[in-house]
Amino acid sequence: MMCPICGAHTVVKETRDSRRRRECFNLHKFSTHEVVIEERAFDWRDVASHPGKATQVASHYSISVNHVYAYRSRLRDEQRSSAMESRNLQPA
Numbered sequence: 001m002m003c004p005i006c007g008a009h010t011v012v013k014e015t016r017d018s019r020r021r022r023e024c025f026n027l028h029k030f031s032t033h034e035v036v037i038e039e040r041a042f043d044w045r046d047v048a049s050h051p052g053k054a055t056q057v058a059s060h061y062s063i064s065v066n067h068v069y070a071y072r073s074r075l076r077d078e079q080r081s082s083a084m085e086s087r088n089l090q091p092a
């Protein structure tokens with residue numbers, strides 16, 4: 001956390017519950033308040049089966065294009081192996 005007054009690095013002088021008292025290297029004092037950030041949750045299968053270009057899907061879910069490719073390939077592998085399983089279950 002940088003000092004809001006001068007932009008210098010700061011150190012935590014005191015922590016009480018979610019409040020922190022900080023001081024910068026130029027001795028400016030200020031307080032911060034810690035909050036929990038909600039992580040965006042998604043099912044990788046939803047990503048993998050989402051229609052559209054990989055770049056569009058990536059920006060829709062705020063993930064990298066490589067993740068979209070990885071999820072799609074994982075889904076293809078799953079579908080391939082489940083197709084093979086159902087063939088093996090057919091009576092001869």
Ligand SMILES: [Zn+2]
Nearest residue numbers: 003006024028
């Ligand atoms: Zn400062």
